[in-house]
Amino acid sequence: GQQVMQIPQYQHVQEGEDFTTYCNSSTTLSNIQWYKQRPGGHPVFLIQLVKSGEVKKQKRLTFQFGEAKKNSSLHITATQTTDVGTYFCADMIKAAGNKLTFGGGTRVLVKP
């Protein structure tokens, strides 16, 4: 069945540095959504990517959808302590009735 794999599972980042987290799917995605969950909080929507090769930016966050629509990435520049949390990608396949399936997440820890 459909699986969404996120790597790395943990990301320890020095404040001010950049990092990238990846989301890979075994099948072609209709679209992909990214969410952020702060410690003790609930997932909060960040962005949705729909088109092949699409790139969207939100301040220091850059989201990209792969050309084959089987992977996505989130790149954060100049990491800040406010970036702490778990970043989830969630795939949605229209052929499966728009089922929103989450990956395991990348837990980001920032060292000041």
Next chain:
Amino acid sequence: EAGVVQSPRYKIIEKKQPVAFWCNPISGHNTLYWYLQNLGQGPELLIRYENEEAVDDSQLPKDRFSAERLKGVDSTLKIQPAELGDSAVYLCASSLEADTEAFFGQGTRLTVV
């Protein structure tokens, strides 16, 4: 505008007891989800509603779990009887349509002892 409201926030019950969670989605949102989240893992879909119809309940353990959304607005999720392994956070989310962003509630943290 109020977000997705869930109650209770916390629940501690003994195993074999029943428990129920309530969710009030954002007004006008047709799609409602119930997810289960274990510590350190991503949310796992239990059931999805389009209005009052359960369109995906393939991952709902139907021997002990049940859900309803009778009027297509608020929803309840029930577990009877609860087992130790049911301890987790139960998240409700809603979206305007099935392929739009999902808004999550604060969740109900269930502890079965």
